[in-house]
Amino acid sequence: MPLVSAEKFVKAARENGYAVGGFNTNNLEWTQAILRAAESKKAPVLIQTSMGAAKYMGGYKVARNLIANLVESMNITVPVAIHLDHGHYEDSLECIEAGYTSIMFDGSHLPVEENLAKAREVVELAHSKGISVEAEVGTIGGEEDGIVGKGELAPIEDAIAMVETGIDFLAAGIGNIHGPYPENWEGLDLDHLKKLTEAVPGFPIVLHGGSGIPDEQIQEAIRLGVAKVNVNTEGQIAFANATREFSRAYDADEAGYDKKKLFDPRKFLAPGIKAVQDAVEDRIDVFGSANKA
Numbered sequence: 001m002p003l004v005s006a007e008k009f010v011k012a013a014r015e016n017g018y019a020v021g022g023f024n025t026n027n028l029e030w031t032q033a034i035l036r037a038a039e040s041k042k043a044p045v046l047i048q049t050s051m052g053a054a055k056y057m058g059g060y061k062v063a064r065n066l067i068a069n070l071v072e073s074m075n076i077t078v079p080v081a082i083h084l085d086h087g088h089y090e091d092s093l094e095c096i097e098a099g100y101t102s103i104m105f106d107g108s109h110l111p112v113e114e115n116l117a118k119a120r121e122v123v124e125l126a127h128s129k130g131i132s133v134e135a136e137v138g139t140i141g142g143e144e145d146g147i148v149g150k151g152e153l154a155p156i157e158d159a160i161a162m163v164e165t166g167i168d169f170l171a172a173g174i175g176n177i178h179g180p181y182p183e184n185w186e187g188l189d190l191d192h193l194k195k196l197t198e199a200v201p202g203f204p205i206v207l208h209g210g211s212g213i214p215d216e217q218i219q220e221a222i223r224l225g226v227a228k229v230n231v232n233t234e235g236q237i238a239f240a241n242a243t244r245e246f247s248r249a250y251d252a253d254e255a256g257y258d259k260k261k262l263f264d265p266r267k268f269l270a271p272g273i274k275a276v277q278d279a280v281e282d283r284i285d286v287f288g289s290a291n292k293a
């Protein structure tokens with residue numbers, strides 16, 4: 001299946017009461033793990049790069065072509081969108097040129113009027129090429145690529161104005177945070193989410209910072225109108241833990257590993273990458289998007 005815009009499958013998720021995953025990738029193996037999970041679960045997915053991850057991979061064209069080529073060579077049959085996560089204005093334009101099929105323009109650090117004006121420009125250009133657009137109002141707590149926020153709740157009137165720019169799905173703070181959740185986190189503000197979805201009826205909402213929110217809160221948020229959940233930290237932690245455990249068991253001579261071969265990166269990375277695939281499959285089940293391709 002060729003790459004697609006995320007517009008149709010995110011809308012279908014909103015209409016049918018489930019959510020699709022927006023999974024961040026970092027490299028070739030990570031992308032393979034996400035694609036294997038999506039294919040085995042028959043789930044539509046967005047594979048996302050942050051600005052920083054794309055830079056790490058060698059730039060937007062490299063990231064875009066790597067994902068696109070794997071979709072083809074792995075004979076992936078489920079719908080896949082290549083999505084820019086938290087892009088500045090210039091990066092959004094660059095990804096539209098590079099062949100991404102979905103863009104998040106994040107102008108949440110700008111004054112509201114400027115955020116709205118730039119979102120309108122990105123929508124016009126992206127939609128002329130069949131590319132879906134996500135934008136953000138308010139800020140989402142934590143830190144992602146230098147965009148820092150305090151975790152406020154998105155102002156409802158800003159959310160309405162942003163939806164009117166013509167975007168396809170909306171990221172809005174509802175007490176969620178990027179990265180691991182602190183001990184004293186008070187949970188999602190589901191009352192605020194309810195007010196938000198009542199103000200923009202039927203419009204798909206995106207939940208950022210999906211890693212570490214209790215599953216029942218995520219599922220309640222999906223019932224209320226969340227149709228895309230972003231997952232980044234969860235995959236990273238799964239990878240790091242499995243790799244550490246592999247290394248520890250090897251050093252302790254516990255698992256009977258062939259020590260002659262452990263310098264081979266294909267062997268060394270395998271347990272961590274399998275853990276990423278398992279984590280993605282688990283999230284797809286929680287979000288309800290298995291067998292929705």
Ligand SMILES: [Zn+2]
Nearest residue numbers: 144208209230
């Ligand atoms: Zn985010």
